[in-house]
Amino acid sequence: MRNFVIAATVLLLAACGTQTKKGEIFAPDGQAIKGYDPVAFFREGKPVAGSGDWTYTWKDAQWRFASKENLDSFKTNPEHYAPQYGGWCAYGTSQGHKAPTTTDTWTIVDGKLYFNYDQKVKATWMTDQPGYIEKADSVWVDLKDKE
Structure with a gap:
């Protein structure tokens, strides 16, 4: 039974991860x-x-x-108002992957809207926004359409 619960949990987490990482725009439930x-x-x-x-x-x-x-x-x-990287986590994008975000992590930098995964990640993002933006901009073109 324990192995079944573990296997079901792993499958559920994998399915959730796949659902949240599709598309250019982070849009839970559309x-x-x-x-x-x-x-x-x-x-x-x-x-x-x-x-x-x-x-x-x-x-x-x-x-x-x-x-x-x-x-x-x-x-x-x-294009002016939509969040950068489709609303996916700006820090995560700079690290080469898509991560979901929470609305309370927003920042506007040079007239552009960004979100992060959570407050802890936002704190990291705040330490070098220009550097993370440069990295994210360079990978977003290839990352935006991937799961």
Whole structure:
């Protein structure tokens, strides 16, 4: 029985890992940034939940917005507001792999939005953002479409 539980756990973890690492945009359940408004990070300086009333599909993910104004801004220039590396962990990308993120780890650097895996990883990321960004930028082109 113990071996069965271990094997089932390993299979479940492998399946979850595969599901979260598909696609250019980190979009659990199809929602980019877990349903938070990407424009609000720039305009309000904090995470703001998007609404089902204002949505937009871009790069095979649904993006939600807190207002029609934010939706319109995103539609006009999604590349400006969308997080770098599709919302995958910026530090993880710099290390050559995709990792999921949490919304409370956001930072804006030189007018670009970044997320990290958790607060501990964000602390590492903060020690050399320019260096990690340079590394991540160099590998993202090849990494973005991989699982």
